[in-house]
Amino acid sequence: MGDVSTAERERVPKQDRSRATRQRLLEAAVACLAEHGWAGSTVSVVAERAGVSRGAAQHHFPTREDLFTAAVEYVAEERSTALRALFPQGAAQDRRAVVEALVALYTGPLFRAALHLWVAASNEEQLRPQVTELEARVGRESHRIAVDLLGADESEPGxxxxxxxxxxxxxxxxxxxxxxxxxxxxxxxVAQWAALLDDALGARH
Amino acid sequence: MGDVSTAERERVPKQDRSRATRQRLLEAAVACLAEHGWAGSTVSVVAERAGVSRGAAQHHFPTREDLFTAAVEYVAEERSTALRALFPQGAAQDRRAVVEALVALYTGPLFRAALHLWVAASNEEQLRPQVTELEARVGRESHRIAVDLLGADESEPGxxxxxxxxxxxxxxxxxxxxxxxxxxxxxxxVAQWAALLDDALGARH
Known part of the structure; x- marks a missing residue:
């Protein structure tokens, strides 16, 4: 690393602290949304759950909409990373295991939190554009991962x-x-459709 | 019919009026839930939309939970009836048309209303038992209709x-x-999954 100034040495831990605070807020936001729904999820409630002051929370996320879309995005990224890590070789021999892992992404607290966010966004104009954009991005990424892990050849019709x-x-x-x-x-x-899909997708790529 | 008393003659139109009021309330409740979500759907809002007094609404539905579960159930039944009427002969030759009609049940205002009700029920203990029971009943009925119209033989494994x-x-x-x-x-x-399904289900029953 070589020599670093005192200022720089102090800056790094401060950045780390800030990142840790941000992450605590995001995780608390998802848990809150999954448990209490949109109506029960305010910045104050999340800040308290995360053990962070309301001012610090607003420094990271100026609006409630910013906090919750960032939260769902953060956890979706964590899940994608975890899913890829389950199959480090890429396309898996066992497609049923891939289907099970994909379905598991949609049955935990993240999906529940995302569902509350989608339903709230369908009625709240302030939330709708961010959530629609986020949903499209997460959807594309899930599709890409599914194609890779299933070893599916998208140049084949259907x-x-x-x-x-x-x-x-x-x-x-x-x-x-x-x-x-x-x-x-x-x-x-899942067992039945994994078998039907295995037939439909043919040889692994 | 023979002779009827004056009281009886007056009773019948009154029952009709009462039934019509009930139906207007149920339809207004579903529209309200689909447009404004659970938080924006109160008995007062629905009564106003239906052009019915709040007192009359509460005579039919003592609680908000009663009104909304009855509303989703009513429309689900209407939809099931309409779906069966599309294929009066039962099992259809064209399974793709059946799949399209089934999927259409899940993409209109009823599904949207039901979704708001499910998500609200997941956080509200007062609503949860009725909605869970309703959801199970509607699910069983949809499954029965799908099996009939697809000409599927459930004695076959899978x-x-x-x-x-x-x-x-x-x-x-x-x-x-x-x-x-x-x-x-x-x-x-839908086109692709209808084809997969047609292969998987084999000959019509």
Whole structure:
């Protein structure tokens, strides 16, 4: 590293602290949204949950909309990274394991938080543009990961739509899990459609 | 009919009026929920929209929870009836037309209203039991209709789960349509999944 000035040495930990605060706020925001919905999720509630002052929270996120779209984006990125890490070789031999891992992305607290955000955005003009843009970005990234891990060849007719339909099914399974624990039924549906998809997608690429 | 008393003659139109009022309230409740979400949907707002006094609304539906679960149930039943009427012969030759009609159930204002109700119920203990029970009932009915219209033989292994996965996909497509008009993409996904389904289900029953 060589010589660094005292100012620089002090700056780095401060940046780290700031980043840690930001991350605590984002994680608290997602947990809050998943548990209490949009109406119960204010910047004050999130700041308190994160153990951060309201002023510090507003320094990072000037508006409630900024905080919650950033929160859902942050966790979506974490999940994408975790999903890729599950299959470090890329296209997996076992497509059923890939389908299970993709569906799992839509059944946890992140999906629940995202669902609250989508539904709130559908009625709140202030929230709608950011959430629509975020949703499109997360959707494209999920599609790219699914194609890679399934070893699907999108130059073949119908393959793109087959994978899109799988992600739509995963989203629908997430919604079915909102009010009741739908785990046992979901497992059977996933096993069946993983087999149908394996046939439809043909040889791995 | 024979002779009826004056009281009886007067009673019938009154019942009709009462039924018409109930129906206006239910339709206004669904429209309100789809447009304004749960937070913006009170008995007063619905009564005003339906052109009914608040007292009359409360006579039909003592609580807000009663009104909205009844509303979603009423429209779900109307939709099931309409769906069956589209294919009066039962199992259709053209499975793609059936898949399109099933998916259409999940992309209109009823689905949007139901979605607001589900998400609200996930955070509100007063609403949750009714909505969970309603959702299970509507889900079973949709499954039964889908099996009939697709001419699927559920005694074959995997067929039940194939149809369930289709309905999960339809639900996911409905959710994808919440913030943006997803029609053109949906049409391609539906065409592809209808073909996969047709292969998977085999001969019609």
């Amino acid at each position: 393959v793109r739509e087959t994978v899109q339909g799988l992600l739509d099914m995963a989203r629908g399974l997430g919604l079915a899990n909102l009010l009741t624990d739908d785990g046992p039924r979901r497992e059977r549906v | 067929v039940r789960e194939t149809v369930q996965g289709l309905l999960d996909m339809a639900r996911g497509l409905g959710l994808a349509n919440l913030l943006t008009d997803d029609g053109p993409r949906r049409e391609r996904v």
